[in-house]
Amino acid sequence: xxxxxxxxxxxxxxxxxxxxxxxxxxxxxxxxxxxxxxxxxxxxxxxxxxxxxxxxxxxxxxxxxxxxxxxxxxxxxxxxxxxxxxxxxxxxxxxxxxxxxxxxxxxxxxxxxxxxxxxxxxxxxxxxxxxxxxxxxxxxxxxxxxxxxxxxxxxxxxxxxxxxxxxxxxxxxxxxxxxxxxxxxxxxxxxxxxxxxxxxxxxxxxxxxxxxxxxxxxxxxxxxxxxxxxxxxxxxxxxxxxxxxxxxxxxxxxxxxxxxxxxxxxxxxxxxxxxxxxxxxxxxxxxxxxxxxxxxxxxxxxxxxxxxxxxxxxxxxxxxxxxxxxxxxxxxxxxxxxxxxxxxxxxxxx
Numbered sequence: 001x002x003x004x005x006x007x008x009x010x011x012x013x014x015x016x017x018x019x020x021x022x023x024x025x026x027x028x029x030x031x032x033x034x035x036x037x038x039x040x041x042x043x044x045x046x047x048x049x050x051x052x053x054x055x056x057x058x059x060x061x062x063x064x065x066x067x068x069x070x071x072x073x074x075x076x077x078x079x080x081x082x083x084x085x086x087x088x089x090x091x092x093x094x095x096x097x098x099x100x101x102x103x104x105x106x107x108x109x110x111x112x113x114x115x116x117x118x119x120x121x122x123x124x125x126x127x128x129x130x131x132x133x134x135x136x137x138x139x140x141x142x143x144x145x146x147x148x149x150x151x152x153x154x155x156x157x158x159x160x161x162x163x164x165x166x167x168x169x170x171x172x173x174x175x176x177x178x179x180x181x182x183x184x185x186x187x188x189x190x191x192x193x194x195x196x197x198x199x200x201x202x203x204x205x206x207x208x209x210x211x212x213x214x215x216x217x218x219x220x221x222x223x224x225x226x227x228x229x230x231x232x233x234x235x236x237x238x239x240x241x242x243x244x245x246x247x248x249x250x251x252x253x254x255x256x257x258x259x260x261x262x263x264x265x266x267x268x269x270x271x272x273x274x275x276x277x278x279x280x281x282x283x284x285x286x287x288x289x290x291x292x293x294x295x296x297x298x299x300x301x302x303x304x305x306x307x308x309x310x311x312x313x314x315x316x317x318x319x320x321x322x323x324x325x326x327x328x329x330x331x332x333x334x335x336x337x338x339x340x341x342x343x344x345x346x347x348x349x350x
Contacts, residue, residue, distance in 0.1 A: 102142025
């Protein structure tokens with residue numbers, strides 16, 4: 001009887017001790033991880049480089065897997081396992097290690113490219129679509145390594161995915177059309193994140209993102225427009241940032257027929273130069289000019305040509321120019337006439 005109890009206790013101990021070691025290691029690892037990452041984040045905030053913050057943020061999630069691996073390793077170390085079970089534990093640890101490194105690499109690569117894309121001037125603009133594609137490729141490679149480490153044949157899986165991919169492609173034609181249209185938009189670089197565009201249907205705003213299905217446009221009133229990528233490639237689009245951000249600002253004006261047109265031109269250009277130099281969004285080096293274009297019903301019409309650094313700057317430039325020009329015309333005695341229509345009574349009597 002005592003021998004039976006002793007064997008029972010030994011069998012019980014064979015399971016309890018490893019479980020206690022596993023749970024204790026996991027708890028200790030979690031606490032140490034929390035303290036360590038809080039200090040690392042505090043240190044990263046003091047540095048000017050973004051790389052440290054990116055690496056710390058990207059490894060925070062996979063570090064849980066590392067705690068799990070350490071607990072599993074120590075539990076296996078202090079337990080009596082058969083060679084088959086020990087081999088299985090080793091494969092699981094290898095798979096978890098590859099998985100954690102894959103996730104960390106995918107996060108670091110995606111965030112680094114997004115953070116440094118503007119500085120590096122990459123050939124392919126970075127959007128949520130390109131970031132997700134990069135992560136998916138890294139994770140797929142890591143998954144294939146995991147399967148190979150577990151002695152699972154990869155070739156049949158790839159063949160199955162090929163056949164299944166054909167069926168999925170037939171079922172998701174519209175989705176795939178938007179996906180490939182998104183790739184075309186990104187690679188062509190005719191529409192990029194940050195550009196101000198206007199569609200032939202009337203919608204306009206800043207491009208904020210290009211994902212696997214839609215392109216997101218933020219209008220000036222701060223509303224979002226979601227345009228399917230396939231429709232965007234077929235639309236007539238005006239890109240106000242191509243060939244560059246600077247754009248002409250045309251303001252239509254008119255003066256009385258008795259005005260001195262040389263004086264009008266001189267005064268208007270002086271005010272326009274002042275606006276270009278002093279108003280935010282103006283191009284200081286640009287020389288404004290005017291062009292008389294028609295004899296109107298009650299005035300001589302002309303257009304003042306100024307220049308803005310980008311699309312949204314034109315509103316403040318127009319506002320300041322009209323306000324200052326009205327004040328200056330009043331000082332110089334230049335008349336902006338009201339609309340006038342003369343009625344010929346003699347002609348009506350005939």
